[in-house]
Amino acid sequence: MTGRLVVLGGGAAGMSAASAARRVDPDLEIVVLEATGWAAAGLCGLPYHLAGLVPRPEDLVAYPAAYFRERRGLDLRTGVTVRRLDAAARVVDTADGPLGYTAVVVATGGAPATLPLPDLGGRPSFAVRTVEDLVALRTLLDTGAVRRALVIGAGYIGLETAEALAHRGVAVTVAERLARVLPTTVDPEPAAVVEEHVREHLRDRGDLRLGTDALALAADPSFDVVVVCTGVRPAAAVAAQAGAHTGPGGALLVDDRMRTSLPHVLAAGDCIAPHHRVLGGPAFVPLGPTANKTGRVAGTVAAGGDARFAGVVGTAVVKVFDLEVARTGLTLAEAEAAGLPAVAQDVVSRSRAKYYPGVRPVHVRLVHEPGGRLLGAQMVGVEGAAKRIDVIAAALHAELSVDDLADLDLSYAPPYAPVYDPVLAVAQAAQRDLRDAQRSVAGPSSLAAR
């Protein structure tokens, strides 16, 4: 293929797409248009730069711009906003003028959901999504002018931001409209474990206010800064306005090769709704690994190569102070919303053998159908939750059942797990309940047979 590939967005998806396209076609002209001044920045690392754990924003960048330009031969242009995509004419309009393309990859990412904040009387507010947002907030912190902060939203970005601010010595109040933390990440029962942990950490300086009117709180002048963390929506406007079909949350619909409904227009990353293997349809779950993988597929296909995206199962993990909070598949609430027959099994297992020093509880919820089909899992613990969820992610990918999960041959040594790993423990508990349910359905004759 000869021609020009234009990639809209220089984030994880966009740079993955451009790099993959280059691997397929050494001669293709590849232009990457990035609205901010930063390309290939790992946005998931922003809270850790805010906390001071990652000293320089440059540390968050996968490769410097010069590497992409010189070593990969990409025409990477930062600070360029794309106004319009004309799929029929194969042109994108930018602030610098029109740019024709043979193929385009839309990797415009996500945008923070906004709130109708009251007049803050000159106090600053932030929605931390770009490196620039973060640098501005961190610069403000460095002046020492921030003693009290209001974080609006107790989702994972809100809690990560609260932790980072607390780490910097700021008294943080987290305000959430709903009566619980992590409303889109885990079910209420695991969330209660997280809530208690957050309250412990904010006890001395700060507060967690659930089921509250955050906008009213924002008017309180004792908060030196307001940080809005009320979620992410797909930044799909340019492609949607060009006629690309959208689905859940307004995200772009794509096939398994990342092709949108428009010819020669592919899409990847936080602006798309990729296939969800457990739901059996598209879902908006904007996360880093998916951005990287879908970017790679989009770039490969756009350059004339062959690649497919196998879909997601909805795996995610977040660090909340000392707690690992992990999920995969569907929560019970998500399964019920999807109309699936679902039950939840909760166990409190351990991170190590019960006699091994440092052993901690691991809270596990398994979500499955009464017939034994696995739907998802959630894990919460100071250790042993973050990557253990991946065992169930693999099980979901392979469509294993509850019985299969209980059969897995998982590693054991006293410093790392109980002899029945938490994954096996929750699967065994689910098996017992399924057996008891069958026995009670079978009724008296079954009892008599015993």
Added chain:
Amino acid sequence: MTGRLVVLGGGAAGMSAASAARRVDPDLEIVVLEATGWAAAGLCGLPYHLAGLVPRPEDLVAYPAAYFRERRGLDLRTGVTVRRLDAAARVVDTADGPLGYTAVVVATGGAPATLPLPDLGGRPSFAVRTVEDLVALRTLLDTGAVRRALVIGAGYIGLETAEALAHRGVAVTVAERLARVLPTTVDPEPAAVVEEHVREHLRDRGDLRLGTDALALAADPSFDVVVVCTGVRPAAAVAAQAGAHTGPGGALLVDDRMRTSLPHVLAAGDCIAPHHRVLGGPAFVPLGPTANKTGRVAGTVAAGGDARFAGVVGTAVVKVFDLEVARTGLTLAEAEAAGLPAVAQDVVSRSRAKYYPGVRPVHVRLVHEPGGRLLGAQMVGVEGAAKRIDVIAAALHAELSVDDLADLDLSYAPPYAPVYDPVLAVAQAAQRDLRDAQRSVAGPSSLAAR
């Protein structure tokens, strides 16, 4: 079923069998005959009691004997040696006299491989397998009489024992006949990483001697004690002498219900060779989780219930000083010994995002067939190896391919993983090599087509 179930052995497998049988049949007479004075002791915890991390040997016991006797109604007899099994007459001969049975579960465990040690001139030697062995060695340590110790064998038990002794301030020399550590656990390349780590830890006080004549070293009177850790063999003699068929390593052959070749004789735990799903046949891999699971199946079936054992995939993990060393499936050496076409893919990935404080290398080896069939994996690292191996254990159980592995939706947050998890990184590297190999096999026409 009415009658008497006799369980030979009160370790993990035997007590699991007895407890499972009780759940199936509340009225069954269940006799457990245990040769030592300890039942339900977690032998995997012995090194940690030796190290002083687990204060009392009682802490290693899953439940006290009184619990099994009173709450589970088991006739648990300790200090009883079984001399003979007569499968035709359905009788076991013990030191206390004959005992008839309707079914028997052989859970006689493993026994340490022995060595023809030279005359030690009165210096003590140990083979740490039972709680009694351990208590004796620990009592000796507590006297302060042990300044220098020789550990024979650099397998996982040898290295765990060396670590425990070093933790107690003993100068430890580990001597191994082969030129490498962990010879039955990992391939030479991952073993080299472990070797370097062990040398660092023994540098100041002690030594690691590979490819050496350990028996000659044992004659050196400067070693106050000699600990033999040269492996475990199945303690299958009683059942084998009764005519039960044996397989790899002399372990008892069983079907998926843990039935031996003798009628009414079942077996479980370290004395059996269960089905290995990757090898497609029996294998002797004596480990705690398999003992528990096969015990459960044997007890359930022996009491008239229904249960099946799905088999193992060969997963194991060991802590070696600060290093997690994990494996699943087959090593390259094991695959080659089994006549499988196998290649190995090595990558050095990371435990966290590259910019996150505390990030450490994770060495990963993936073993697979040139056609993409997964055969096994090995992981070594200060963090991020022990339970990450379980993702590949699940993949092996589900018979996923290298391509499937690269497609998994694994959890990501900067404190816990790079955006491409080490599992994905090694799968992607294997995919690249497979593609390159296909390309070079296809030859010039393929190159021209590009």
